[in-house]
Amino acid sequence: xxxxxxxxxxxxxxxxxxxxxxxxxxxxxxxxxxxxxxxxxxxxxxxxxxxxxxxxxxxx
Numbered sequence: 931x932x933x934x935x936x937x938x939x940x941x942x943x944x945x946x947x948x949x950x951x952x953x954x955x956x957x958x959x960x961x962x963x964x965x966x967x968x969x970x971x972x973x974x975x976x977x978x979x980x981x982x983x984x985x986x987x988x989x990x
Contacts, residue, residue: 950967957963 954964954967
């Protein structure tokens, strides 16, 4: 059944997103774990990473 197969892949995708969100939200924004994760998925470029200071982190 095509519908079941699509539903199963969507469920898997949301399970992975939930795990990522849980990891990101359970650590301080400036933690090495979060920076590594975001860097790995290219959400933070190297230049932006070096600009992080207490003021910019507070604005997040």
